[in-house]
Amino acid sequence: MKNKEQSMLLIRQLLENIGEDVSRAGLVDTPKRCINMYEELLSKTGVDPKDEINTFFESDNDEPILVKDIQFYSLCEHHMIPFYGVCHIAYVPNNKKITGLSKLARLVESASRRLQIQEDMTMMIASALEETLNPKGVYVLIEAEHMCMAMRGIKKIGTKTVTSKKTGIFLKDIDLVRDIEYKIKL
Numbered sequence: 001m002k003n004k005e006q007s008m009l010l011i012r013q014l015l016e017n018i019g020e021d022v023s024r025a026g027l028v029d030t031p032k033r034c035i036n037m038y039e040e041l042l043s044k045t046g047v048d049p050k051d052e053i054n055t056f057f058e059s060d061n062d063e064p065i066l067v068k069d070i071q072f073y074s075l076c077e078h079h080m081i082p083f084y085g086v087c088h089i090a091y092v093p094n095n096k097k098i099t100g101l102s103k104l105a106r107l108v109e110s111a112s113r114r115l116q117i118q119e120d121m122t123m124m125i126a127s128a129l130e131e132t133l134n135p136k137g138v139y140v141l142i143e144a145e146h147m148c149m150a151m152r153g154i155k156k157i158g159t160k161t162v163t164s165k166k167t168g169i170f171l172k173d174i175d176l177v178r179d180i181e182y183k184i185k186l
Protein backbone atom coordinates (compact mmCIF):
# COMPACT_ATOMS: atom_id res chain seq x y z
CA MET A 1 0.00 0.00 0.00
CA LYS A 2 1.15 3.50 -0.86
CA ASN A 3 1.37 6.20 1.85
CA LYS A 4 0.69 3.96 4.84
CA GLU A 5 1.23 6.77 7.34
CA GLN A 6 -1.24 9.00 5.53
CA SER A 7 -3.75 6.13 5.30
CA MET A 8 -3.53 5.58 9.06
CA LEU A 9 -4.25 9.28 9.63
CA LEU A 10 -7.31 8.99 7.39
CA ILE A 11 -8.65 6.07 9.43
CA ARG A 12 -8.00 8.09 12.57
CA GLN A 13 -9.92 10.99 11.04
CA LEU A 14 -12.79 8.67 10.12
CA LEU A 15 -13.00 7.44 13.71
CA GLU A 16 -13.08 11.04 14.92
CA ASN A 17 -15.81 11.91 12.43
CA ILE A 18 -17.85 8.93 13.67
CA GLY A 19 -17.66 10.55 17.11
CA GLU A 20 -15.05 8.30 18.67
CA ASP A 21 -12.40 9.24 21.19
CA VAL A 22 -9.32 8.16 19.25
CA SER A 23 -7.13 8.46 22.33
CA ARG A 24 -8.92 5.72 24.29
CA ALA A 25 -6.86 2.57 24.85
CA GLY A 26 -8.82 0.29 22.56
CA LEU A 27 -8.53 2.63 19.59
CA VAL A 28 -4.97 3.92 19.85
CA ASP A 29 -3.54 1.28 17.52
CA THR A 30 -6.70 0.70 15.49
CA PRO A 31 -5.64 2.82 12.49
CA LYS A 32 -2.40 0.83 12.20
CA ARG A 33 -4.17 -2.54 12.60
CA CYS A 34 -6.84 -1.49 10.14
CA ILE A 35 -4.35 -0.46 7.45
CA ASN A 36 -2.31 -3.65 7.95
CA MET A 37 -5.51 -5.62 7.56
CA TYR A 38 -6.43 -3.86 4.30
CA GLU A 39 -2.93 -4.44 3.05
CA GLU A 40 -3.39 -8.17 3.62
CA LEU A 41 -6.97 -8.43 2.36
CA LEU A 42 -6.27 -6.41 -0.79
CA SER A 43 -2.74 -7.65 -1.43
CA LYS A 44 -3.47 -8.71 -5.03
CA THR A 45 -4.75 -5.33 -6.18
CA GLY A 46 -3.30 -4.66 -9.63
CA VAL A 47 -1.87 -8.19 -9.92
CA ASP A 48 -2.95 -10.27 -12.92
CA PRO A 49 -4.54 -13.47 -11.53
CA LYS A 50 -3.25 -15.50 -14.46
CA ASP A 51 0.29 -15.05 -13.09
CA GLU A 52 -0.63 -17.86 -10.65
CA ILE A 53 -1.06 -20.36 -13.50
CA ASN A 54 2.66 -20.68 -14.15
CA THR A 55 3.28 -24.43 -13.98
CA PHE A 56 2.15 -26.81 -16.70
CA PHE A 57 2.13 -30.59 -17.03
CA GLU A 58 1.12 -33.11 -19.65
CA SER A 59 -1.66 -35.63 -19.10
CA ASP A 60 -3.23 -38.19 -21.42
CA ASN A 61 -6.41 -37.98 -19.39
CA ASP A 62 -8.72 -35.64 -21.24
CA GLU A 63 -11.64 -35.98 -18.82
CA PRO A 64 -12.88 -32.87 -16.97
CA ILE A 65 -10.92 -31.80 -13.91
CA LEU A 66 -12.97 -30.36 -11.06
CA VAL A 67 -11.57 -28.67 -7.96
CA LYS A 68 -14.48 -27.81 -5.72
CA ASP A 69 -15.15 -25.97 -2.46
CA ILE A 70 -12.16 -23.63 -2.72
CA GLN A 71 -12.87 -21.26 0.16
CA PHE A 72 -12.29 -17.55 -0.26
CA TYR A 73 -12.84 -14.19 1.37
CA SER A 74 -13.10 -11.01 -0.64
CA LEU A 75 -14.34 -7.44 -0.16
CA CYS A 76 -17.15 -5.99 -2.23
CA GLU A 77 -16.18 -2.83 -4.05
CA HIS A 78 -19.47 -1.13 -3.23
CA HIS A 79 -19.23 -1.30 0.57
CA MET A 80 -15.73 -2.61 1.34
CA ILE A 81 -17.15 -5.33 3.57
CA PRO A 82 -16.69 -9.07 3.06
CA PHE A 83 -18.33 -11.48 0.76
CA TYR A 84 -17.14 -15.04 1.17
CA GLY A 85 -17.91 -18.55 0.15
CA VAL A 86 -16.65 -21.25 -2.15
CA CYS A 87 -15.49 -21.40 -5.73
CA HIS A 88 -15.71 -24.50 -7.92
CA ILE A 89 -13.53 -24.73 -11.02
CA ALA A 90 -13.85 -27.32 -13.78
CA TYR A 91 -11.98 -27.47 -17.04
CA VAL A 92 -11.48 -29.92 -19.87
CA PRO A 93 -7.83 -30.04 -20.97
CA ASN A 94 -6.78 -29.37 -24.52
CA ASN A 95 -3.60 -30.74 -26.17
CA LYS A 96 -2.83 -32.63 -22.91
CA LYS A 97 -2.07 -29.35 -21.14
CA ILE A 98 -2.95 -29.20 -17.45
CA THR A 99 -1.79 -27.16 -14.46
CA GLY A 100 -1.18 -28.11 -10.82
CA LEU A 101 -4.31 -28.49 -8.70
CA SER A 102 -2.98 -26.08 -6.09
CA LYS A 103 -2.61 -23.45 -8.81
CA LEU A 104 -6.39 -23.34 -9.10
CA ALA A 105 -6.64 -22.56 -5.38
CA ARG A 106 -3.94 -19.91 -5.80
CA LEU A 107 -5.87 -18.43 -8.69
CA VAL A 108 -8.97 -18.08 -6.48
CA GLU A 109 -6.82 -16.54 -3.74
CA SER A 110 -5.36 -14.01 -6.18
CA ALA A 111 -8.74 -13.15 -7.67
CA SER A 112 -10.30 -12.65 -4.23
CA ARG A 113 -7.71 -10.37 -2.60
CA ARG A 114 -8.95 -7.18 -4.22
CA LEU A 115 -12.02 -4.92 -4.28
CA GLN A 116 -14.58 -6.22 -6.74
CA ILE A 117 -17.98 -7.79 -7.24
CA GLN A 118 -18.66 -11.52 -7.35
CA GLU A 119 -19.75 -11.38 -10.99
CA ASP A 120 -16.38 -9.97 -12.08
CA MET A 121 -14.41 -12.37 -9.89
CA THR A 122 -16.13 -15.28 -11.64
CA MET A 123 -15.18 -13.90 -15.06
CA MET A 124 -11.63 -13.13 -13.96
CA ILE A 125 -11.01 -16.75 -12.93
CA ALA A 126 -12.50 -18.16 -16.13
CA SER A 127 -10.47 -15.76 -18.32
CA ALA A 128 -7.22 -16.57 -16.51
CA LEU A 129 -7.72 -20.28 -17.28
CA GLU A 130 -8.74 -19.60 -20.86
CA GLU A 131 -5.64 -17.52 -21.48
CA THR A 132 -3.12 -19.84 -19.84
CA LEU A 133 -4.43 -23.35 -20.59
CA ASN A 134 -6.50 -22.77 -23.72
CA PRO A 135 -8.75 -25.62 -22.53
CA LYS A 136 -11.67 -27.19 -24.38
CA GLY A 137 -13.85 -25.40 -21.86
CA VAL A 138 -14.02 -23.87 -18.37
CA TYR A 139 -16.87 -23.85 -15.89
CA VAL A 140 -16.42 -21.56 -12.87
CA LEU A 141 -19.10 -21.39 -10.22
CA ILE A 142 -19.05 -19.23 -7.09
CA GLU A 143 -21.46 -19.44 -4.15
CA ALA A 144 -21.08 -16.59 -1.68
CA GLU A 145 -22.73 -14.75 1.16
CA HIS A 146 -22.46 -10.96 1.10
CA MET A 147 -22.16 -9.15 4.40
CA CYS A 148 -23.55 -6.02 2.71
CA MET A 149 -26.83 -7.93 2.29
CA ALA A 150 -26.73 -9.50 5.77
CA MET A 151 -25.49 -6.72 8.08
CA ARG A 152 -27.01 -3.68 6.40
CA GLY A 153 -29.62 -2.68 3.83
CA ILE A 154 -32.03 -5.52 3.26
CA LYS A 155 -30.52 -7.59 6.16
CA LYS A 156 -31.05 -11.03 4.70
CA ILE A 157 -28.85 -13.47 6.57
CA GLY A 158 -27.85 -16.73 4.90
CA THR A 159 -28.73 -15.62 1.37
CA LYS A 160 -26.39 -17.16 -1.18
CA THR A 161 -25.50 -15.54 -4.47
CA VAL A 162 -24.46 -17.99 -7.18
CA THR A 163 -22.58 -16.81 -10.25
CA SER A 164 -21.08 -18.84 -13.05
CA LYS A 165 -19.11 -18.56 -16.24
CA LYS A 166 -19.00 -21.29 -18.86
CA THR A 167 -16.85 -21.36 -21.95
CA GLY A 168 -16.25 -23.73 -24.88
CA ILE A 169 -17.57 -27.26 -24.51
CA PHE A 170 -19.54 -26.35 -21.36
CA LEU A 171 -21.74 -24.11 -23.49
CA LYS A 172 -22.72 -27.01 -25.75
CA ASP A 173 -22.56 -30.24 -23.77
CA ILE A 174 -25.43 -30.20 -21.28
CA ASP A 175 -24.60 -33.72 -20.02
CA LEU A 176 -21.10 -32.56 -19.14
CA VAL A 177 -22.52 -29.55 -17.27
CA ARG A 178 -24.94 -31.84 -15.39
CA ASP A 179 -22.11 -34.24 -14.53
CA ILE A 180 -20.03 -31.39 -13.04
CA GLU A 181 -23.03 -30.00 -11.15
CA TYR A 182 -23.81 -33.46 -9.79
CA LYS A 183 -20.23 -33.75 -8.54
CA ILE A 184 -20.49 -30.31 -6.93
CA LYS A 185 -23.95 -31.35 -5.62
CA LEU A 186 -25.71 -28.17 -6.53
Ligand SMILES: [Zn+2]
Pocket residue numbers: 076077078079080081146148149
Ligand atom coordinates in the same frame (compact mmCIF):
# COMPACT_ATOMS: atom_id res chain seq x y z
ZN1 LIG B 1 -21.65 -4.69 -1.17
